[in-house]
Each structure stands twice: as structure tokens, then as C-alpha cells.
Amino acid sequence: MAQKPSIPKGTRDFGPEQMSKRNYIFDTIRSVFKLYGFQPIETPAMENLSTLMGKYGEEGDKLLFKVLNSGDFTKKISDEDFAARHIPKLTNKLSEKGLRYDLTVPFARYVVQHRNEITFPFKRFQIQPVWRADRPQRGRYREFFQCDVDVVGSDSLMNEVELIQIVDEVYRRLGIRTVIKLNNRKVLAGIAETIGAADRMIDITVAIDKLDKIGLENVNKELIEKGISSESVDKLQPILKLSGSNQEKLSQIEEVISNSEVGMKGVEELREIFDYLTMFDLDVEVELDLTLARGLNYYTGAIFEVKAKDAVMGSITGGGRYDDLTGIFGLKDVSGVGISFGADRIYDVLESLDLFPKDSLTSTKVLFVNFGKTEEKYCLPILASLRKEGVACEIFGNSAKMKKQMSYANSKNIPFVALVGESEMAEGKVTLKDMESGEQKLVNVEELIAALK
Amino acid sequence: MAQKPSIPKGTRDFGPEQMSKRNYIFDTIRSVFKLYGFQPIETPAMENLSTLMGKYGEEGDKLLFKVLNSGDFTKKISDEDFAARHIPKLTNKLSEKGLRYDLTVPFARYVVQHRNEITFPFKRFQIQPVWRADRPQRGRYREFFQCDVDVVGSDSLMNEVELIQIVDEVYRRLGIRTVIKLNNRKVLAGIAETIGAADRMIDITVAIDKLDKIGLENVNKELIEKGISSESVDKLQPILKLSGSNQEKLSQIEEVISNSEVGMKGVEELREIFDYLTMFDLDVEVELDLTLARGLNYYTGAIFEVKAKDAVMGSITGGGRYDDLTGIFGLKDVSGVGISFGADRIYDVLESLDLFPKDSLTSTKVLFVNFGKTEEKYCLPILASLRKEGVACEIFGNSAKMKKQMSYANSKNIPFVALVGESEMAEGKVTLKDMESGEQKLVNVEELIAALK
Numbered sequence: 001m002a003q004k005p006s007i008p009k010g011t012r013d014f015g016p017e018q019m020s021k022r023n024y025i026f027d028t029i030r031s032v033f034k035l036y037g038f039q040p041i042e043t044p045a046m047e048n049l050s051t052l053m054g055k056y057g058e059e060g061d062k063l064l065f066k067v068l069n070s071g072d073f074t075k076k077i078s079d080e081d082f083a084a085r086h087i088p089k090l091t092n093k094l095s096e097k098g099l100r101y102d103l104t105v106p107f108a109r110y111v112v113q114h115r116n117e118i119t120f121p122f123k124r125f126q127i128q129p130v131w132r133a134d135r136p137q138r139g140r141y142r143e144f145f146q147c148d149v150d151v152v153g154s155d156s157l158m159n160e161v162e163l164i165q166i167v168d169e170v171y172r173r174l175g176i177r178t179v180i181k182l183n184n185r186k187v188l189a190g191i192a193e194t195i196g197a198a199d200r201m202i203d204i205t206v207a208i209d210k211l212d213k214i215g216l217e218n219v220n221k222e223l224i225e226k227g228i229s230s231e232s233v234d235k236l237q238p239i240l241k242l243s244g245s246n247q248e249k250l251s252q253i254e255e256v257i258s259n260s261e262v263g264m265k266g267v268e269e270l271r272e273i274f275d276y277l278t279m280f281d282l283d284v285e286v287e288l289d290l291t292l293a294r295g296l297n298y299y300t301g302a303i304f305e306v307k308a309k310d311a312v313m314g315s316i317t318g319g320g321r322y323d324d325l326t327g328i329f330g331l332k333d334v335s336g337v338g339i340s341f342g343a344d345r346i347y348d349v350l351e352s353l354d355l356f357p358k359d360s361l362t363s364t365k366v367l368f369v370n371f372g373k374t375e376e377k378y379c380l381p382i383l384a385s386l387r388k389e390g391v392a393c394e395i396f397g398n399s400a401k402m403k404k405q406m407s408y409a410n411s412k413n414i415p416f417v418a419l420v421g422e423s424e425m426a427e428g429k430v431t432l433k434d435m436e437s438g439e440q441k442l443v444n445v446e447e448l449i450a451a452l453k
Numbered sequence: 454m455a456q457k458p459s460i461p462k463g464t465r466d467f468g469p470e471q472m473s474k475r476n477y478i479f480d481t482i483r484s485v486f487k488l489y490g491f492q493p494i495e496t497p498a499m500e501n502l503s504t505l506m507g508k509y510g511e512e513g514d515k516l517l518f519k520v521l522n523s524g525d526f527t528k529k530i531s532d533e534d535f536a537a538r539h540i541p542k543l544t545n546k547l548s549e550k551g552l553r554y555d556l557t558v559p560f561a562r563y564v565v566q567h568r569n570e571i572t573f574p575f576k577r578f579q580i581q582p583v584w585r586a587d588r589p590q591r592g593r594y595r596e597f598f599q600c601d602v603d604v605v606g607s608d609s610l611m612n613e614v615e616l617i618q619i620v621d622e623v624y625r626r627l628g629i630r631t632v633i634k635l636n637n638r639k640v641l642a643g644i645a646e647t648i649g650a651a652d653r654m655i656d657i658t659v660a661i662d663k664l665d666k667i668g669l670e671n672v673n674k675e676l677i678e679k680g681i682s683s684e685s686v687d688k689l690q691p692i693l694k695l696s697g698s699n700q701e702k703l704s705q706i707e708e709v710i711s712n713s714e715v716g717m718k719g720v721e722e723l724r725e726i727f728d729y730l731t732m733f734d735l736d737v738e739v740e741l742d743l744t745l746a747r748g749l750n751y752y753t754g755a756i757f758e759v760k761a762k763d764a765v766m767g768s769i770t771g772g773g774r775y776d777d778l779t780g781i782f783g784l785k786d787v788s789g790v791g792i793s794f795g796a797d798r799i800y801d802v803l804e805s806l807d808l809f810p811k812d813s814l815t816s817t818k819v820l821f822v823n824f825g826k827t828e829e830k831y832c833l834p835i836l837a838s839l840r841k842e843g844v845a846c847e848i849f850g851n852s853a854k855m856k857k858q859m860s861y862a863n864s865k866n867i868p869f870v871a872l873v874g875e876s877e878m879a880e881g882k883v884t885l886k887d888m889e890s891g892e893q894k895l896v897n898v899e900e901l902i903a904a905l906k
Binding site: 004005006007008011012013014015016019020023034035036037039040041042043044045046047048051062063065066067068070072073074077079082083085087090091094095096097099109110112113114117119121123124129131133142143151154155156158159165169276279280281329330363364367376377380381384387390391392393394395397398407408411412 | 457458459460461464465466467468469472473476487488489490492493494495496497498499500501504515516518519520521523525526527530532535536538540543544547548549550552562563565566567570572574576577582584586595596604607608609611612618622729732733734782783816817820829830833834837840843844845846847848850851860861864865
């Protein structure tokens with residue numbers, strides 16, 4: 001019966017220390033979301049495959065984890081069907097449900113399904129795991145958490161501004177210095193229009209998006225390979241090389257795309273956002289980056305990406321405005337904007353910069369060493385009093401060797417131990433030992449509570 | 454492309470109101486767990502099927518949700534294999550992973566897998582969803598949350614006592630009056646031994662367990678049907694009818710099973726637990742119930758079940774001691790004890806008794822009504838100041854009709870609105886309106902903060 005236990009590749013167990021650190025991140029993010037009036041929702045781990053399929057491209061369809069139908073899952077499949085081994089067709093007959101691949105599509109499904117209960121604008125956040133059958137590698141998991149925050153049913157640009165404020169506040173609290181890169185899909189559309197390739201906007205943005213990674217030359221090569229005329233690629237060059245302050249970049253781009261109506265709308269939106277931002281005292285640097293494109297096709301307005309200044313790490317937060325996310329489920333004209341915080345990357349940044357606060361690791365405040373049944377009886381009501389005052393405490397389960405009890409305290413990062421022997425009992429007191437300094441003092445119960453609270 | 458969106462049967466979306474209520478329960482439970490030095494862990498949603506299969510009986514194996522292998526999942530299956538339609542065999546070849554069915558088996562797997570990192574006794578709690586392909590019905594879902602708390606690596610009965618204290622404190626905080634039914638598997642073994650059916654303890658406990666539901670007569674019938682001699686069943690009768698105080702019951706049972714060593718050990722354990730309990734000021738009533746058996750076979754010592762006194766509802770918490778849970782994964786002799794809180798049932802009890810605190814539903818404290826761009830500019834820095842003081846606040850995204858903005862505030866249970874027009878701006882003030890009383894007052898920013906903080 002015995003077997004060497006393990007977990008599926010790409011998945012993780014989180015022990016107490018990792019949990020404390022992860023909860024520190026989630027709690028920080030969650031409390032900032034709440035300050036801005038966002039409310040939590042949760043959706044099921046399993047969605048109908050009809051909800052998920054076709055929403056993430058062909059590759060995404062393959063990366064969805066599918067759940068085998070219960071009971072006789074072969075009943076819809078003839079022997080001939082099986083022999084043909086047409087995987088998508090067989091999948092369709094073997095499975096009706098899949099695991100959540102992101103939080104965006106379930107959210108769109110939620111909004112449409114519950115449209116009559118929701119008061120718009122709907123400000124929701126959602127912190128849940130998602131699953132992808134990606135090849136596992138360093139920093140890429142098959143189960144990972146997303147922290148999404150979105151407003152739907154409002155096209156006010158104040159929402160974009162609030163999301164920037166949220167980014168600022170979250171990273172201020174976490175102690176990570178960041179820069180937000182900001183762009184607008186309408187400006188990208190304007191650029192495509194201006195260089196005479198309006199219908200190729202997606203190809204152009206996908207190529208531009210890689211500028212950071214593959215460099216200007218390769219971006220140009222990719223554009224040509226995708227069939228963008230070399231004339232258009234030439235026209236694009238000044239835009240890819242824009243520099244100066246945000247205002248300067250806006251003025252330059254405005255000149256270039258002044259004939260594109262959609263492009264000028266994008267410039268106007270960007271100006272309005274920058275105007276709003278002057279009203280707040282932000283730590284985060286907001287930088288207009290006209291080469292920021294983001295891969296997802298549903299974005300239609302502002303797009304964001306956040307990077308940590310002091311760590312080598314991809315984007316730790318990103319998002320944008322979408323005008324028709326719920327359209328796939330039959331609800332038109334619901335504009336929304338949202339961002340997603342990457343918990344795993346934030347964890348790695350905090351770890352690499354040693355920014356986790358030490359007290360986020362403390363759980364139990366004091367361990368009572370157990371010297372035997374008599375001492376135990378003396379201690380138990382004291383533990384009850386401490387807990388009544390909100391002090392987390394423990395007593396070792398039996399009178400094990402001192403060394404064992406102390407090493408238990410150490411392994412749990414317990415900052416104090418309480419020692420009770422005959423003399424303490426005679427005096428009605430407790431010896432409290434500070435595990436870090438080694439300092440000891442004899443205290444009564446009120447003093448003990450005061451010292452630990 | 455449009456489709457009527459829905460979710461798989463037996464699963465649920467949780468909207469903001471349900472989330473607040475559920476989080477109120479989880480936060481309460483979690484903070485009590487922490488007071489006693491328990492630390493959180495989380496395990497992956499997917500486990501290897503080799504970890505899960507065979508752990509929940511034949512029926513359980515069927516109720517596991519299995520995840521279809523990625524890529525060409527047919528490759529291990531010949532056409533002949535398929536034509537034979539042997540479901541368990543095909544399942545084995547189509548799927549390697551399954552969704553977590555409970556938190557106990559993953560926890561046992563975790564302890565064994567991480568035994569070298571863990572300092573024992575290991576006090577952990579775990580609050581995560583589990584999935585079962587049960588037929589959905591009222592109160593039974595295919596995705597539901599379990600809240601488990603366990604100590605492993607300690608056979609001290611203080612652990613049992615702490616779990617009872619935890620039950621007491623959780624339900625005290627939630628305002629639910631409860632009774633804990635307590636029994637001990639060793640006493641049940643002693644009874645089986647005494648009535649001359651030692652090898653039939655499982656059958657006897659399974660039958661006894663139904664006493665509440667099907668009545669004495671049917672329990673006796675079931676015992677006979679299972680082949681327990683009528684002589685043994687006769688001997689069992691006084692035990693099934695025991696009455697009096699806990700101490701009286703203990704004395705009576707002690708007399709009956711005095712020749713059974715294991716039985717007397719069980720009585721001794723129960724006495725020790727009741728002794729400990731006299732030291733604490735508990736709200737919960739702890740009742741010795743010798744007919745409490747609990748279905749799970751891995752229990753070997755104390756067993757618990759908690760019922761709400763004022764609601765018609767099955768057990769809302771339950772658990773017990775197990776001496777060899779990790780044995781299935783190759784780690785012997787690790788005794789543990791744990792209980793599980795049933796979040797869905799607790800939710801229903803709180804709802805039916807109207808015990809959810811009203812302020813658990815409040816998220817945003819104040820909504821600033823938006824009267825236009827000028828007013829907006831005046832308000833935004835005030836919102837920033839409020840948030841800096843930890844006050845959750847919002848401003849409506851545009852100057853929509855007053856009625857629309859007020860109905861937004863109502864639907865989100867926002868207790869205050871702030872009104873800013875020309876006169877407020879001229880005076881540097883804000884009109885704060887209490888949504889419940891309708892009362893309004895003109896305040897400056899400091900007064901506003903003070904009123905809302």
C-alpha cells in the first residue's frame with residue numbers, strides 16, 4: 001500500500017511560511033481594493049467547456065485542463081469514432097467541463113449571467129487560482145493565483161486613474177518601487193491607420209510588443225515578414241524611437257497621427273488620464289510607452305504594465321480597457337477596465353529584495369514549556385486568559401525534553417517562551433523569556449498579557 | 454457566438470454579499486485557529502490519482518473528478534481496449550490526476566512528503582474547496598469548502614481539549630449555541646468485544662451511527678441482518694439506552710465493559726478529557742454520546758460531532774483521533790486528531806437565525822455624488838485623504854442622474870453619501886448625509902474623516 005507520495009508537476013504545496021508570505025501579499029492587495037470600493041466575487045473552479053473553448057485561441061484550447069465526464073464516459077463514442085482518434089472530437093464527447101484558465105472569461109460569464117442582480121458600474125475583485133496545462137518551468141506553474149480587479153459598465157477615465165492609484169498604493173505598502181507603462185490601443189490603431197496598414201493593427205501591435213525583448217531590428221523584420229510594406233515600416237520608425245517627457249511624446253505622436261480620428265481620440269484619453277494624475281501624490285512613476293501593446297486582442301483603450309524598478313522581472317501587474325468583453329456571451333456595449341496582479345512574481349520580487357516584514361512570519365506569540373501535569377494545570381487557565389485577549393499561544397502537549405520544546409519554539413519562530421516551575425507556581429507568576437535577547441523576567445498574569453498584547 | 458451562459462450543476466457563483474458572509478465565517482474560524490497556534494497550509498487542487506484512489510472506498514473512487522490527460526490522451530489505449538469499455542481501466546489510461554476530494558488525504562500526503570521539513574507536533578489548518586461528483590441536491594454541492602484543523606505527531610489528550618475549546622470559541626463568536634457530542638472509538642471497540650463481536654466493530658459502529666436517523670428498532674434490525682447474533686444485540690441494548698450525566702454514563706459503561714482492556718482505555722481517555730474541561734469556562738455543552746460512531750474507519754480514539762441547538766441541521770463540525778492516517782503513504786506511528794467545520798451548513802444556520810452582523814455587509818463607507826467635472830476635481834483629493842486614513846470610499850464615475858447615483862449607493866449598502874456643490878466648494882466643506890436617518894451635516898475634511906473613521 002505504501003507509495004512515495006508526490007504532487008502533479010507544475011503544482012505546489014504551500015507550507016506555513018509560504019502561506020504567511022502569500023497571505024501578506026493577498027491581504028495587502030485585498031485591503032487596497034476595498035479602499036476603492038471593489039467587492040469580492042468567486043466563481044467555480046470548473047466551468048462548462050462551452051464557456052471556455054474558443055476564448056483563448058487554438059493554443060489556449062489545448063492548454064485547458066478538461067474534466068472527464070462521470071459515469072460511462074464512453075457512451076457517446078462509437079468504436080469507429082475512437083479508432084479515428086480525432087482528439088478535439090473525442091475531447092468533446094469525453095468532457096463537458098474544464099478548469100478555469102483565467103479570471104477574465106469567468107468574470108464576463110458572471111456579469112452576463114447575473115446582469116439582472118448587478119448594479120452597474122460593477123466594481124469587483126477576484127483572487128483565485130487558475131490552471132493551465134503549460135509546460136512547467138522556472139516561475140511558470142500549472143496552478144497559480146490571479147488577483148484581478150475590474151470595473152464594468154462605466155467608460156469614465158477616472159476608473160483608469162483609480163487603477164493607477166491602486167497600483168501605487170499596493171506597491172507603496174509592499175515597499176516595491178515601480179514604474180507604470182501606459183499606452184492606448186486607439187493610439188496604436190491611429191498609428192496603423194497613419195502608416196497605411198489600418199487592417200493590420202493586430203500584427204503591428206504583436207510585433208511592437210516584442211520591442212523590449214527582441215530589439216528594433218527584429219521587430220522590423222517581423223513586420224516585413226508579416227507582409228507590412230517596407231514603406232509602412234519606414235513610417236513607423238520615428239514612433240518606435242520617440243523620447244522625452246510624457247507631454248513631449250504626446251505632442252510628437254499627435255503631430256504624426258493627426259489625420260486619424262481614432263488615434264486622436266486615444267491621445268485625448270491619455271491626456272485626460274495624465275491630467276487627473278497631477279492631482280495625486282503618487283510614488284509610482286507613470287511613463288507613456290507608445291511601444292507597449294499587450295498581447296490580448298480584447299483591449300480597446302488604455303493599456304497598462306507595471307515593472308519593479310529594483311528587480312529583474314517581467315511585468316508584475318498589467319491590464320487595460322475593453323469595450324466588448326461580455327459580447328461573447330450576448331451582452332453588448334458594456335465597457336470595462338481592469339488589471340491583474342501577478343502574485344507569484346510579486347512574491348519573487350519581495351523575496352529577492354528581502355522585503356517581507358519579519359512579523360508576517362510570526363504566528364504563535366508565546367509557547368508555555370510543559371514541565372508536567374501539575375504545571376500544566378497551572379498554565380492552562382493562563383493560556384485561556386491570553387487567548388481571550390487575542391494573544392496566540394500554545395503549551396507543548398507533554399513534558400518532553402526541554403531541548404525538544406525549545407526547538408519546537410524556534411522552528412515556529414515563536415518569539416517568547418513561558419516557564420513555570422515550583423517557584424513560579426508558589427508566587428502565582430510566570431517566567432517570560434525573550435527568545436531573541438535571551439532576557440528573562442518574572443511576571444504576574446496581568447503583566448504577561450501586557451507584555452505580549 | 455452568443456450563448457446563454459451557465460455554470461456546471463452543483464457549482465456556485467458567490468457574489469459580493471455571499472462573499473462577505475462567507476468571509477465572515479472563514480475569518481472567524483481562521484482567527485480562532487491562529488489563537489491556538491495552528492498555521493495554514495494549502496495543497497494543489499489536482500492530486501495524482503494514485504494518491505486519491507482507494508482512499509474513499511469504491512463509491513468514493515467513482516465520485517472523484519478526474520482530469521483528462523493533455524495531448525493525445527488516446528495513445529495508451531488500443532482500439533480493442535476501447536471496445537471492451539472497461540471504465541476503470543480506461544480511466545486509468547485517460548487520466549493521471551484528480552480533483553481534491555477532501556482535505557484529509559492531501560494533508561496525510563503532505564505530512565509524509567514534507568516530513569523532513571516539519572517539526573512535530575504539526576498544528577495545521579486548511580481552508581480550501583473540495584470536489585465530489587455527487588448527485589447535486591439541496592445543501593449538497595459538487596464544489597464546497599472544508600475548514601480542517603489537525604494536530605499530528607502528538608498523542609496528548611490536551612489536543613482533544615484544545616479542539617473542544619476551539620469549537621466553543623468559534624461558535625461563541627458566531628453567536629450559535631451548540632452542543633458537542635463526544636465519544637471514543639476504543640469504547641466502541643470495548644463494547645463490540647464485550648458483546649462477543651469484537652471482529653465486527655465496523656459493522657456495529659456503522660449501525661449505531663444511524664440511531665438518530667432510523668431509530669433503535671431499525672438499528673437492531675440492521676445489526677441482525679449484518680450477522681451479529683441476537684444474543685450480542687440483546688447485550689447491546691442497555692448501552693444504546695444509557696442516560697444521566699456524563700459521569701453517570703461513564704460509570705455505567707465502565708461496569709459493562711470492565712473486562713475489555715481497550716474499552717477501559719477509552720473510558721480513561723474520556724475521563725481525562727472531561728477532567729481537563731472543568732478548568733475552562735465553556736459556553737458549549739459537551740455531552741458524552743455512546744451512540745456516536747462516525748462513519749470514517751480511520752478514527753481510533755476520541756470522536757466529536759457538533760450540533761446547533763437552535764436550528765434543524767445535521768452536524769456542523771466533526772472529527773476525531775486517528776492513529777495511522779499517514780500509514781497509507783508509508784509513515785507509520787504518527788497519531789493525530791482533527792476536526793472539520795462545515796462552512797455551508799454554518800452559513801445556513803447563521804442565515805436562518807439571522808445572525809450575520811449587519812456591518813459584515815458594508816464595504817464602501819461613503820459615496821461622493823458626482824455633480825460634474827469641477828466638483829469632481831474638488832472631491833478627488835478628499836477621497837485620497839480618506840483612503841489614507843483607511844476609509845473605503847468611492848466617487849461615481851460621471852455626473853449621472855442623482856437617482857441613479859443614490860440607487861447605486863443603496864444597492865451597495867453604502868451608509869453615507871457626500872454631496873459637494875458650489876456652496877460647499879466655496880466654504881471648503883462637504884455635506885455628509887446619513888443614508889439611514891436621512892440626516893445631513895456640513896463638515897470640513899477633518900470632521901469628515903473623524904465621522905467616518
